[in-house]
Amino acid sequence: MKKVVLISAFSLALVASFAQSVVINSPANLAGALQYGTASGWGADLLSNVWTADAVMLMDEGADPTDGCDTVTNKQDLAGKIVLVNRGMCNFSLKALQAQDWGGIACIIVNNTPNGGVVAMGGGTYGPMVTIPAVMISYEDGQRIKAEMANGPVNISIGNIRFDHDIATNNRAGVCHAPFGAYPSSWIRKIGDFAFTPGAELTNRGNNIESGCKVTADIAFAPNGGSPTSFYNKSSDGSLVIEVDSTRSAFLEPIDLFGNVPNAQPGKGTIQYSIASDTQDESPFDNAAVSEFYLSDALLSKARLQSNLRDPFATSSYQRADGTNAEYITGFRIPYGSGCKIDSILFFMSISAPATLAGLTPEALLYGWDDADGNGGVTNSELSYLALGTMTFDAAETRSGAVVRIALEDFVTGEPGYVIPADDIRVFVGVRYSGSALPFFGFDEGMDYLCNNAVLAGAGTFTDADAPYYGITGYDPNTGVPDVDNAAFSFTSLNAGLSASLVFSGSCITVGTHQLPDDVAKLEVYPNPTTEVLNISVQLKEPSSKIIYAVMDPTGRTLYQYVENQRTTASEAKLHVDKLPAGSYLLQIMTDKGYKQRSFQVVK
Numbered sequence: 001m002k003k004v005v006l007i008s009a010f011s012l013a014l015v016a017s018f019a020q021s022v023v024i025n026s027p028a029n030l031a032g033a034l035q036y037g038t039a040s041g042w043g044a045d046l047l048s049n050v051w052t053a054d055a056v057m058l059m060d061e062g063a064d065p066t067d068g069c070d071t072v073t074n075k076q077d078l079a080g081k082i083v084l085v086n087r088g089m090c091n092f093s094l095k096a097l098q099a100q101d102w103g104g105i106a107c108i109i110v111n112n113t114p115n116g117g118v119v120a121m122g123g124g125t126y127g128p129m130v131t132i133p134a135v136m137i138s139y140e141d142g143q144r145i146k147a148e149m150a151n152g153p154v155n156i157s158i159g160n161i162r163f164d165h166d167i168a169t170n171n172r173a174g175v176c177h178a179p180f181g182a183y184p185s186s187w188i189r190k191i192g193d194f195a196f197t198p199g200a201e202l203t204n205r206g207n208n209i210e211s212g213c214k215v216t217a218d219i220a221f222a223p224n225g226g227s228p229t230s231f232y233n234k235s236s237d238g239s240l241v242i243e244v245d246s247t248r249s250a251f252l253e254p255i256d257l258f259g260n261v262p263n264a265q266p267g268k269g270t271i272q273y274s275i276a277s278d279t280q281d282e283s284p285f286d287n288a289a290v291s292e293f294y295l296s297d298a299l300l301s302k303a304r305l306q307s308n309l310r311d312p313f314a315t316s317s318y319q320r321a322d323g324t325n326a327e328y329i330t331g332f333r334i335p336y337g338s339g340c341k342i343d344s345i346l347f348f349m350s351i352s353a354p355a356t357l358a359g360l361t362p363e364a365l366l367y368g369w370d371d372a373d374g375n376g377g378v379t380n381s382e383l384s385y386l387a388l389g390t391m392t393f394d395a396a397e398t399r400s401g402a403v404v405r406i407a408l409e410d411f412v413t414g415e416p417g418y419v420i421p422a423d424d425i426r427v428f429v430g431v432r433y434s435g436s437a438l439p440f441f442g443f444d445e446g447m448d449y450l451c452n453n454a455v456l457a458g459a460g461t462f463t464d465a466d467a468p469y470y471g472i473t474g475y476d477p478n479t480g481v482p483d484v485d486n487a488a489f490s491f492t493s494l495n496a497g498l499s500a501s502l503v504f505s506g507s508c509i510t511v512g513t514h515q516l517p518d519d520v521a522k523l524e525v526y527p528n529p530t531t532e533v534l535n536i537s538v539q540l541k542e543p544s545s546k547i548i549y550a551v552m553d554p555t556g557r558t559l560y561q562y563v564e565n566q567r568t569t570a571s572e573a574k575l576h577v578d579k580l581p582a583g584s585y586l587l588q589i590m591t592d593k594g595y596k597q598r599s600f601q602v603v604k
Contacts, residue, residue, distance in 0.1 A: 021161035021205075021283065022108070022135055025052070030148055033161075033283040035170075037118030037136035040493075042093060042127030044106075044134075050159035051106045051133055055145060056081040058099060064088065068095035069353070072102055079103030082156050084145065087112040087136070089353045089400070091124035096134040106158050107134045110142030117171060119316045119445055120493070133158050163282035166206035167213060167242065167275055171289035173495060175200045175273050176251075176451035178293035179466075181304040181313070181444060181497055184504065185266045185295035187336050189548065189563040191258050197455045198234070199251035200273050200289065204242040212278035213240035215250040221260070221295075223267035224309070231260040242277075251455070259558045261295065266309075269293045291446070298504040299346075302330055302468055302497030303444035311403040314348040314442025314499040318491060320471070326489075327432035327472040328441050329482060330498040331369065331378070331465030334427060337420030338565075339545055340508035342366060342387065344408055344417075347431045347500035348442025350401030358397040360437055363390045364406035364500075365430035366418055367481060369465065376463030378428070383481040385411040386427065387418035401440075405503075420508070423565075426465050429500050430472070430482065442499035443469070450495040469498040508545075516594040525587055529601040532578040536587065538571040544591035547571055552586045559585075577602050 022036040038046065056077050062070030069090035072078070083099035087109050096107040111118060118136045135158060137145075148154050169175060176199040188194050198217040204210050216235040222228035236250040261267075271291040281287055294305045303312040320326055334340075345364035351357055366387040369378055387408040410418050433439050449468040456462035464470075464484075474487030482488075522539040538547060545567050551560040559580070564571055575587075582604045588597045 021157070021159070022137065023157045023161055024145070025155040025157055027148060027152065027154065030144060030154065033285050034137050034141050035118055035285055037120050039092070039096075039127075039130075039134040040120045040122055042123035042134070043096060043130045044132055046133055046135075046158065047160045050157055050161055051082065052155065052157040053080060053082045053105055054153040054155050055084050055108070055149060057146065057149065058083050058085045058095075060098075062089070068098045072098055075102040080105060082106045082108060082158065084108050084110060084142070086110050086142075091126065091352065092121040092134065092136075093124045093126035093130050096130045096132065097126045100130060100132045104132060106132050108156070108158075109134065109136045111136055111139045113315070114139050116315055117446065122318065162205065162207055164207050165210065165277070165279045165281055166204070166283045167210050167277055167281060168203045168205050168283070168286035169200045169273065169275050169289050170286060171273075171291060172445050172448040173201075173450045175271075175289045175291055176455065177291045177447050177449070178269065178271065179452060180293060180300065180302060181447045182294045182296045182299045182301040182501060184298060184300060185261070186508075186548075188257050188261060188295070189336065189561065191256050193258060193335060195254060195256040195258075196452060197251055197254045198232075198271065198273075199249060199451055199455070200275060201247050201249050201451075202240065202242060202275050203247040204244055206282070207244065208279075209241065209243055210277040210279065211241045212238050213242050213248070213250075214238040214276055215252065216274045216276075217252055218272045219255060219269065220272075221267055221269045223265045226267065228270060258561060261558070266295050266297055269295070299501045300332055300334070300504070301499075301501035302449070303442075303447055303499040303501070306403075310346070312346055312348060312442070312499040312501045313444050313446070315445040315496070317348065317350045317401070317440030317442045318494065319438055319440045323438065324473070325433055325438065327365075327430050327482060328469050328498055328500075329367070329428045329430040329472060330469045330500060331426060331428045331463075331467065332502065333465055334420060334423075334425050336423050336508045337425055338423045338508060340420045340504050340506035341417040342408060342420065342502055343505050344389070344405055344503045345429055345431065345500060346403055346405050346503060347498070348401065348403050349431070349433070349439045350442070351437060351439045353400040355437070356397055356400055357393040357402060357439075358395050359393060360433060360435065360439065361390055361392040362404055362406070362431065362433045362439070363388065364404075364408065365432070366408060367428040367430060369426040369428055371426060371463070376461075378464040378484050380476045380479065380481060380483060380485045383428070383479070383484070385481065387411050417505075428465070428482075429498075429502060431498075431500055443494065443496040444499050445494075445496040447497040448495045449497065453495075468495055516591070516596045520593065521589075521591065521596045523587075523589055523596040523598050525598045525600050529603045530577060531603055532576065534575040534577050534587070534600060536571075536573040536575060538573075538589055540569045540591060542593065543567050543569050544593065546592075548590040549573060549575075550588045550590070551575065552588065553583075
C-alpha cells in the first residue's frame with residue numbers, strides 16, 4: 001500500500017483558519033471562552049452568525065432524563081434558548097434535532113466522560129435535518145454551567161466571535177504526542193526505544209498580527225502510586241510571527257525516555273504544552289494543551305489507558321457512513337519480542353442504543369508484516385496470518401458499549417496465543433465484525449498522530465506501522481489477508497489511535513520489582529572508589545532471561561542503561577565512568593526475580 005500519511009494540515013506553512021467561539025457572557029464568575037468540539041458536516045455553519053441566549057437543560061422521559069434521547073418533557077422551556085443536553089445513549093444529531101424541534105436556537109452537548117475533553121461529532125441519521133448550530137463542551141465545563149443555572153440565568157454566545165488578540169492550540173491535532181498511548185516499561189532499554197519530538201500548532205484567531213509567539217513543553221513522569229517528576233522543560237525561541245487567520249508550527253528539542261524514567265517502572269507520563277505571544281490573550285482557555293502516555297507492564301497500544309490501567313481509552317466510536325462494516329487495523333514494531341507471547345487483544349466497540357451488544361460476535365486478528373522491500377509501505381504480499389480469535393456476547397448482555405477481550409489462537413498450530421519468534425518484528429492488529437449489525441469501533445482522539453507523523457515523514461522514517469489506523473473493506477482473493485493494495489481507507493480528518501491493545505506475557509516484559517537477598521544474588525563493584533573503570537560481577541542463584549544494568553545519580557535519575565539479553569546465572573562487565581563528574585552513584589541490576597544495588601564513588 002502506498003503510505004497514506006495523515007499529515008497534510010500540520011506543517012510550517014501558513015494555513016487558513018477562522019474564528020469560532022463558545023463564550024459565556026454572564027454571570028461574571030463563569031465569563032469567558034470555552035473549549036468546544038464541532039459538528040462534522042451537519043448543523044449550522046458557526047462562521048455564518050452569532051447565536052446568543054440563556055441556557056436551559058433539556059429534559060425527557062428516559063432513564064437518563066437529560067440525554068435527549070426520549071420524549072421531551074419541558075418543551076415550553078426550550079424556545080429561543082441555547083439548549084444543553086448530555087452526551088450518551090443516542091446519536092448527537094438526534095439530541096440537536098430534539099432541541100431544534102421545540103424552538104431551541106442552538107444545542108450544546110455536554111460530554112459525559114470526566115477528563116474526556118471534547119470531540120468532533122458525527123452526523124448520523126438525523127444530521128441532514130439539523131439546521132441550528134451544535135457544539136460539544138467538556139464534562140467539567142458542563143458541570144460548572146449546570147451548577148450555576150441553579151442560581152440564575154447563564155447567558156452564552158456561539159458562533160463567529162473574534163477577539164483582538166487570540167492565539168490557540170488544542171490537545172488533539174494541535175500538538176505532538178508520545179509515540180504510543182501505552183508501552184511496556186521494560187522495553188525502554190536504549191536510546192531510541194521511546195523517543196519523540198514535542199511541538200505544537202499556534203493559530204491566530206484574533207484581529208491582529210501576533211509576534212513573539214512561542215511554545216513551551218513540560219514533560220513529567222509519575223510511577224504508579226508515586227508523584228510526578230519533571231524531566232523536560234523546553235521553549236521555542238519566540239521568533240514566530242503569525243498573520244491573522246493563519247497557523248504556524250513550532251517544534252522543540254527531541255526527548256528520549258531512556259535515562260529519564262528510572263528503573264523502567266510502570267506509570268503515567270504527562271506532556272503539558274503552553275503557548276504565548278507578546279500580547280495578553282483575550283481568550284486564554286485554548287493557550288494550553290495536555291497529552292498523556294502510559295508505561296505498562298504488558299500492554300502496547302496507540303490509545304491511552306482507562307483509569308483501571310488495563311483497558312484502552314476511547315473518546316469516540318466510528319462506523320462507515322455507507323451502512324457497511326469494515327475491519328480496522330493498526331501496526332506496531334515489537335523491538336523485544338523474543339521469549340514473549342501475545343495472549344489477547346483488547347478493543348472498544350459499541351452499537352447505537354437502545355440496541356445492545358447481545359449475541360454479537362466480534363473478531364480480533366494478528367497479521368505479520370515482512371517489509372521485504374524495506375520501503376515502509378505494506379502490501380498484500382507482505383502480510384500473513386499469525387493468530388486470530390472470536391468471542392460472542394451473552395444473549396442477556398445489556399450494554400451498548402464495552403471493552404472486548406479476545407484470546408488469540410496461533411493460526412498454524414491452534415495453540416493459545418502467538419509465540420513471538422524473534423526481536424524486531426512488525427505486526428498489524430485487526431478488529432472487525434462481519435454480521436448484519438452495524439457496530440462502532442473506538443478511537444482515542446486524545447492521541448492524534450497528525451504531528452507525530454509529520455515529523456517522521458519529514459525525517460523520511462514514516463512507515464505504515466506508524467499510521468494510527470487503516471480501515472479495510474476487502475480481502476486478498478488468494479490469501480485472505482486485508483487488501484491493503486486496493487481496499488484501504490481512512491476517515492476524513494480522523495488521525496486518532498485505534499482503541500486496541502496487545503496483551504503480552506513472558507520473559508520479554510518481565511522484570512523483578514523487589515530487592516534480592518545476598519543468598520539469591522551477589523553483586524560486586526570494584527575498585528571503589530574508581531577513577532576510570534568500574535568492574536561489575538554478578539552471580540545469581542537461578543538463571544535470568546536478561547540482566548539490565550543501570551547507573552543512577554543520587555536523585556534516582558538514570559544516567560546509563562544496558563541490557564544483556566542472554567539467559568545466564570553469571571555476568572562480568574566493565575563500565576567506563578571517566579566522563580562522570582566526581583561524586584556518589586548507584587549501580588542497579590534488574591533480573592527476572594528482582595533487583596540488586598550497590599553504591600560507588602567516582603574520584604578525580
